[in-house]
Amino acid sequence: MISFLLNNTEVTFDGDPDTPLLWVVRDNFKLKGSKFGCGAGLCGACTMHLDGAAIKTCVLPVAAVAGKAVTTIEALGTPDAMHPLQTAWVEYNVPQCGYCQSGQIMAAAAMMANVPNPTDDDIDRAMTGNICRCGCYPRIREAILSVAASLAHEAVTGESTS
Amino acid sequence: MVVAVVLPGCSFNGALPIDADSADLIPNAFLQITPDNGVIFYCPADEMGQGIRTGLATLVGEELDYHPARMEVRSAGAHEAYNNPEYFIQLTGGSNAVRAFYEPLRQVGADTRALLLSAAATDLGIPATQLTTEDGHVVAGNRRYPYGDFVATAMDLDMPTETPLKPATDFRYIGQDFTRVDALVKSTGVAQFGIDIDLPGQLSAVVVRSPVPGAQPLSFDDSDVRSQPGVRHIVPISSGIAVVADSYWQANKAAQRLTVEWASNSLSQLDSAQVRADLEDAVAANNGVDAASEGDLDTAFNTAKSTLSATFFAPFLAHAPMEPVNATLRIDGDKAELWTGVQAIGVAQGLVARITGLPLENIRVHNQFLGGGFGRRGTLNHIIEVTEIAMAVEKPVQLLWSRENDLQNGLYRPASLMQLRAGIDDAGRVSAWQARRAGGDLTVETLRNSLPGLMPGMPSGMLDGLATGMDYLFKNWSVDPSSVEGLHETYSFPTYEIAHTSVDHGLPLTFWRSVGHSYTAFAVESMMDELAETAGIDPVSFRLNNLQGKPRMQRVVQRAGELMAAMTLPEGNHLGFAAHSSFFTDVAQIAEVSVNNGAIRVHKVTCVVDCGTAVNPDIVRAQLEGSVMFALTATLFGEIEIQDGAVVQSNFHNYPILRMDEAPAVEVEIIESTAPPTGIGEPGVPPLAPAVANAVYRATGSRLRDLPLRLA
Ligand code: FES
Ligand code: FES
Numbered sequence: 001m002i003s004f005l006l007n008n009t010e011v012t013f014d015g016d017p018d019t020p021l022l023w024v025v026r027d028n029f030k031l032k033g034s035k036f037g038c039g040a041g042l043c044g045a046c047t048m049h050l051d052g053a054a055i056k057t058c059v060l061p062v063a064a065v066a067g068k069a070v071t072t073i074e075a076l077g078t079p080d081a082m083h084p085l086q087t088a089w090v091e092y093n094v095p096q097c098g099y100c101q102s103g104q105i106m107a108a109a110a111m112m113a114n115v116p117n118p119t120d121d122d123i124d125r126a127m128t129g130n131i132c133r134c135g136c137y138p139r140i141r142e143a144i145l146s147v148a149a150s151l152a153h154e155a156v157t158g159e160s161t162s
Numbered sequence: 163m164v165v166a167v168v169l170p171g172c173s174f175n176g177a178l179p180i181d182a183d184s185a186d187l188i189p190n191a192f193l194q195i196t197p198d199n200g201v202i203f204y205c206p207a208d209e210m211g212q213g214i215r216t217g218l219a220t221l222v223g224e225e226l227d228y229h230p231a232r233m234e235v236r237s238a239g240a241h242e243a244y245n246n247p248e249y250f251i252q253l254t255g256g257s258n259a260v261r262a263f264y265e266p267l268r269q270v271g272a273d274t275r276a277l278l279l280s281a282a283a284t285d286l287g288i289p290a291t292q293l294t295t296e297d298g299h300v301v302a303g304n305r306r307y308p309y310g311d312f313v314a315t316a317m318d319l320d321m322p323t324e325t326p327l328k329p330a331t332d333f334r335y336i337g338q339d340f341t342r343v344d345a346l347v348k349s350t351g352v353a354q355f356g357i358d359i360d361l362p363g364q365l366s367a368v369v370v371r372s373p374v375p376g377a378q379p380l381s382f383d384d385s386d387v388r389s390q391p392g393v394r395h396i397v398p399i400s401s402g403i404a405v406v407a408d409s410y411w412q413a414n415k416a417a418q419r420l421t422v423e424w425a426s427n428s429l430s431q432l433d434s435a436q437v438r439a440d441l442e443d444a445v446a447a448n449n450g451v452d453a454a455s456e457g458d459l460d461t462a463f464n465t466a467k468s469t470l471s472a473t474f475f476a477p478f479l480a481h482a483p484m485e486p487v488n489a490t491l492r493i494d495g496d497k498a499e500l501w502t503g504v505q506a507i508g509v510a511q512g513l514v515a516r517i518t519g520l521p522l523e524n525i526r527v528h529n530q531f532l533g534g535g536f537g538r539r540g541t542l543n544h545i546i547e548v549t550e551i552a553m554a555v556e557k558p559v560q561l562l563w564s565r566e567n568d569l570q571n572g573l574y575r576p577a578s579l580m581q582l583r584a585g586i587d588d589a590g591r592v593s594a595w596q597a598r599r600a601g602g603d604l605t606v607e608t609l610r611n612s613l614p615g616l617m618p619g620m621p622s623g624m625l626d627g628l629a630t631g632m633d634y635l636f637k638n639w640s641v642d643p644s645s646v647e648g649l650h651e652t653y654s655f656p657t658y659e660i661a662h663t664s665v666d667h668g669l670p671l672t673f674w675r676s677v678g679h680s681y682t683a684f685a686v687e688s689m690m691d692e693l694a695e696t697a698g699i700d701p702v703s704f705r706l707n708n709l710q711g712k713p714r715m716q717r718v719v720q721r722a723g724e725l726m727a728a729m730t731l732p733e734g735n736h737l738g739f740a741a742h743s744s745f746f747t748d749v750a751q752i753a754e755v756s757v758n759n760g761a762i763r764v765h766k767v768t769c770v771v772d773c774g775t776a777v778n779p780d781i782v783r784a785q786l787e788g789s790v791m792f793a794l795t796a797t798l799f800g801e802i803e804i805q806d807g808a809v810v811q812s813n814f815h816n817y818p819i820l821r822m823d824e825a826p827a828v829e830v831e832i833i834e835s836t837a838p839p840t841g842i843g844e845p846g847v848p849p850l851a852p853a854v855a856n857a858v859y860r861a862t863g864s865r866l867r868d869l870p871l872r873l874a
Contacts, residue, residue, distance in 0.1 A: 016391060016412075023411040032358035033351020035533070037484050038565040039414075042814035045484060073351035082350065089349035090341060093780055096788055097211030098348030099355060099484040099533030124823035131814060133484040133534050134211045135791020137825035139784070 004065045007031075007075035017063035022046040024062045025072060033073035033102045037131070044130030047103035048072050054110035056129065073102040076109055084150070085109055088143035096134035104130050108144050117148045173251060173508050176523040179239025180204065187313040189274045189321055191243035192222065192267065199298055199310030201226070202234045206244035206252070207259035208505050209237070209344060210483075210535030211788070212843040213781035216342045217260045218267055220777050224335045225271030225327060227295040228309070235343050237529040240511040240522075251616060252508035255540050255673060257745035257841025260777055264838055265327075272325040278309050281316035330775070330836045339780040344531070356503040356530045357562060359490040364558040365394060367551045368413040371402035371571045372424045374807035375670055379403060382422040390416035399550040401543060406555055410562050429668045429807035437804060438475065440665055441579035444600035445473070450661030453641040454650065457657030462594035466585025469594070470696055472689055474582070475868045476681035478802035479575040479674055480809075482817060485533020486568045489548040492558040493518060498525045500548075503532035505540040509615035513542055516618040517549040536792070537673030541573050541611050569817055570809040574802055575674030576602035580649070580685040590697040590707050595658040597649040599682070603642035603664050604671040606632055611672075637664045644673070648682035648848065652715060652743045653690075653708040669804065675792060676847035679744040684869060687740035687852030692865065701739045701856070702726065714772050715741065715748040717833060722750035722770040725831070729754070735765060738857025740849040745841025747773040751790070751849040754826075755857035760873040764794060764826040764854055769846060771830065774837040782842050783830040789846025790828050795820040797851040800870050 001014045006029060013024050020039075025031050025048070034057065037045030041059040048057050049071040077083035082090070085108050095101045104127070111118060111126035118126070123141055132140070178191055187195040194202040203222055207214040215235040223230035238244040238252075246253050247262045275295060282300040283290035292302065299306040330336075347353040372379070382403055384396045392412030397404040403420060407413035444450075463469060489502035491514065498520055504510050507527045514525050532539055548561040563571070578601035585594035610629040617625065636642050641662045650658045674680060694704035702723030709716045719741050726737060734756045741750035754766040769786045776782045799818045803810040811817040855866050864873060 019409075019411055023409060027360075027409050027411075030360060032354070032360070035355075035485070036357065036410075036562075037486075038814050040565070040813050040815070043484070043819075077350060079346055079350050079352060086349045090345045093342050093345055093784060095211075095342070095345055095348035096213070096784060097209075097484060097532060097534045098344065098353050099531075101348050102351045105349065127822040129821075131484070131819045131821060133482060133536075133792070133819055135788035135820070135825070136784075137791060137820075137822050138787050138828055140822070141825075 002062055002066045004067060005069040007071055013062055018061045021048070021057040021060045021062050021065055021070065025057070025070070031072050031074050035099055035102060037100065043100070044103040044107060045100050047106040047130065049106060049110055052110065052113060054107045073106055076106065083109060084147045085112065085143065088147045092139045092143040092146065094136050094139040094143050096136055100130060100132045104132065104140055108140070112144070112147065116151050118144065173242035173245055174240055174511060174522040175242045178243065179241055179526060185313070187316050189277055189316070190270055191238070191241065192270050193226070193274055195309055195313050197310045197313050199308035200234060201228050201232070201298070202236060204238040204244070205235050206238045206246070206263065208254040208503070208507070208529055208532055208535070210254070210505070210532035210539065212785060213342055213778065214254070214259050215344055216781060217777050218263055219343055220335050221263060221267040222271040224333060225268045226275050228298040230335055231340050231343060232298070233343065240507045240527045252506060253540065254505045254535070255537060257747070257844045260839045261746065261841060268327050269325070272327055273322050276322040276325040277316050277319060278312050280319055280322070281312035282307065285312055285315050336775065336777050337779065339778065342781065353531050355485050355533045356488045356490065356501060357485055357533070359501040359530070359560060361490065361492055361558040364490065364560055365406050365408065365555060366410040366413045367404045367406045367548070367559050367561045368410065368417045368564065369399065369402045369404045369547055369561065369567070370417050370420050370422060371567065373570060374424065374427060374429050375571065376429065376668065377424040377427045380423045380425050382420060384420055386419040387416045390419065392416070395555045397551055397554040399547055401547055404547070404551045406551060406559065414564055432667055432807045433805050434803045437577055437667055438579070440667070441577065441600040444663040444665045445579055445581045445598050447663070448598070450598055450600070450663040451639070451641050453646045453660040453662045455659040459594055459596060459657055459659045462657040463585045466593050467588050468696055469583065469585040470692055471581065471583035472692060472867055474580045474685035474688060476578045476684060477800070477869060478577045478669060478804070479796055479800045480569050480572055480802050480811070480817060481534070481536040481538035481674055482568060482819065483532070483534025483536055483538050486563045486565055487539065487544045488560060488562040489544050490558065490560040491548045491552040493552050496520060496524055499528065500525065500545070501528045501530060502545065503530045503539060504542055504545070505532070505535050506542065506612065509612050510542055510545045512615035512618040513545045514549050516614055517546065518553060522618065536675040537677070538573065541608055541672045542615060543611070565814070566812045569802070569811050569813065573670045573672040575680060576604055576671045578681040580682065582685055582689045584689060584693055586693055586697050590699045590704060592653065592655050592693065592708050593657060595650055595655040597685070598661045598663070599646055599649065600663040600665050601645065602666050602669070602671045603636050603645050604673060604677070605642045605644045606636045607670070608672045644678040646682070647678035648742065648744060649686060652686065652741065654710045654712055655708065676744060676844040679742060679844070679848040680796070683740070683742040683744070683848030684851040684855070687742060687849060688855050688865070688867060691739070691852070691856040691859070705741060715743055718748045718750045718770050718772050721831065721833065722752060722768070725768055725770065726752045736857045736860035738853045738855065738860065740853035740856060742848040744845045744848055747771065747840040747842060747845035749845045749849055751853045753850070753853040753857045755854055755861060757858060757861040757873065762798060762854070762858055762871060762873065766827045766829070767850065767853070768829045769831070770833065771846070772833040772835060773842050773845070774835050774839045776832050777839055779832055782832055785842045786830045786846040787828040789844070790850055791820050791825060793847040793850035794826070794854070796869065797854050798870055
């Protein structure tokens with residue numbers, strides 16, 4: 001039996017401890033926002049946060065998250081209360097097919113938590129593990145930079161731009 | 163993909179697949195208006211990222227006078243009412259949806275608005291001529307009434323027809339940028355894809371297929387599989403052996419333990435070098451079928467000032483949509499429900515009907531968001547598989563292809579060899595143009611794969627006869643348009659000859675974003691660059707010399723030339739130019755490239771596009787951005803190789819996709835136009851590879867004539 005925090009709720013899983021976290025979250029806890037794209041840690045569609053860090057969960061045995069905190073796209077924000085990155089994603093019309101976007105947003109959110117004012121190189125480094133077959137990269141970059149700019153503005157003026 | 167095939171009576175024409183409250187107004191197959199003034203739009207084209215839900219909602223909303231962003235857009239079910247007006251079946255592809263639905267859907271909006279106005283006139287006792295509308299409201303003087311108020315009365319009125327459409331000058335939504343109708347759900351993890359379907363009691367299936375496409379199992383040993391956790395069934399099906407378990411992960415893990423002895427077939431000895439050699443032989447034999455010609459070619463070559471010939475190659479490619487193909491089927495007595503994301507839902511319905519023997523009206527198809535299409539989701543072998551499995555296990559089943567299945571057992575863009583020869587005259591015009599292409603014919607094959615679903619009632623024997631006849635036609639008499647499209651049409655060459663030789667190795671083929679243009683533009687636009695140099699004319703002027711009678715493309719090339727002339731480049735960066743017409747849209751691209759130690763880096767791509775009316779300019783820009791990335795993957799990395807009849811590439815480590823750190827900046831300029839809209843999902847793909855290759859030449863002096871581009 002493995003216990004962990006899933007989106008701030010204590011959960012337990014008593015199946016095969018080798019089961020990748022992605023499938024435990026999708027199949028057992030019915031949270032479908034995190035996607036399967038390659039099953040080999042190569043595309044980032046399955047990205048979640050583990051204790052705040054972005055991690056590819058299709059190759060992460062659920063046993064490895066025992067006692068840790070897992071956050072999925074569902075808890076980053078909701079349609080009614082979006083994370084600033086999600087607001088920017090909508091504003092910049094980032095998604096095309098949309099399938100990679102949960103992973104993209106989770107990767108970007110983990111980066112922003114550490115580097116709130118990223119450079120292009122920071123973005124390249126943090127986002128390179130996430131494939132977008134539709135090629136939304138320029139808009140992903142723009143959306144991230146817009147959030148960084150409004151955070152910087154807030155830090156200076158104490159006012160929110162949105 | 164522009165093939166109009168009239169197959170009468172092959173779409174479902176029973177009751178509309180709409181579940182509505184009886185208080186709702188359903189004036190036609192596309193709209194549902196609720197008493198609380200909601201509008202539901204049943205979108206007849208499949209959303210795979212191209213923004214079609216937003217685009218088509220805009221067409222209806224424009225004439226209905228209701229903001230498209232406030233509509234609830236749902237995927238239409240399988241029904242002939244939703245047939246693509248050019249294909250006569252439900253098919254999303256060929257970049258035609260906005261173009262083909264441009265009038266029909268505006269008409270639906272206009273007629274529905276007229277219906278609501280006459281209902282309002284009845285209810286308010288004011289003549290309809292004194293009423294107008296504004297964004298979902300009927301306006302009478304200074305009073306506004308929601309459309310929903312008149313739904314009950316409208317139900318008893320006759321639907322107006324042929325209501326006049328607005329002139330373009332009155333457009334409020336067409337031509338405006340606004341948020342995609344699916345942006346919010348796709349930014350919050352809420353959007354539902356086929357893979358997200360989770361029915362009570364659903365089992366998961368994985369199919370073990372032959373590494374060599376089409377080979378049948380001679381025998382298999384599942385003794386080590388049955389004992390694996392979660393495994394419920396092992397089911398031999400027509401394409402391989404299905405392992406069915408409680409979950410995908412269990413099924414996929416157990417499937418690795420299945421040992422199968424596969425028969426060999428005609429593909430078993432094949433490798434990539436052989437494919438290349440066969441294509442070269444076919445072109446050299448010079449006995450292709452005439453696809454198009456004009457003028458006296460021999461004389462034109464004899465009188466040419468100089469001539470040039472070159473041979474270009476493009477490999478097999480996989481689509482690799484981000485969401486691997488999948489389908490979930492529940493057969494319940496004499497009814498079936500299918501959840502999937504495909505580009506041809508009528509075919510999906512027909513396949514389930516054919517295999518189960520159930521009538522079409524008993525089969526509901528719920529098309530979800532498609533996690534990428536690019537042509538891959540137009541061939542529905544996974545629907546055949548899930549139906550065979552669900553019938554065997556008698557439980558709801560979800561079939562999911564792994565990424566390895568996707569790359570190794572899929573369908574491919576055909577490898578193509580193109581030999582071009584051209585002569586130029588004193589004025590710097592192409593006076594003679596000859597192109598020979600050798601490779602597979604994907605339209606014929608895709609059609610053949612779709613026939614069983616298009617004609618669920620036709621016995622298999624007759625279908626086989628039809629398919630054989632079609633094959634014969636295209637191999638010996640006519641040319642599959644997709645095999646040669648784009649080899650000359652962009653320009654106004656006075657004398658040309660296009661010939662084709664079909665070479666079918668048996669690797670499954672289908673449409674791949676921009677289809678034939680994806681390889682022909684590489685050959686043609688690389689050649690045009692070489693010819694311009696031979697003529698001693700800059701690439702833009704040289705192209706303009708060869709665009710008589712093509713005013714749209716002239717303007718696009720001219721504008722791109724102006725932008726290019728104004729560019730200042732950092733030391734070491736070089737520009738390459740290319741232009742290509744496809745799907746009735748004209749695109750020019752300028753690639754800014756540097757080469758360091760043999761590594762090609764694309765910094766920026768500038769696009770000029772004329773796609774007629776840009777229904778949503780921001781989505782037009784997004785499609786060009788995405789097309790650049792999709793094409794750049796193919797240009798720099800894309801290659802499916804064959805060894806002993808099997809595909810070598812298996813996942814993203816050896817079939818790499820462009821990533822953030824490799825993505826160029828993209829700038830898009832849309833030519834202002836009030837002409838009817840033309841395609842936009844695909845036309846941004848073809849010019850990219852030659853634009854990059856032409857820039858690489860300027861950077862290195864090497865003409866790269868094989869895709870993907872590799873410097874020795
Ligand atoms: S699905 Fe996990 S990295 Fe691709
Ligand atoms: S939006 Fe389609 S893969 Fe990224």
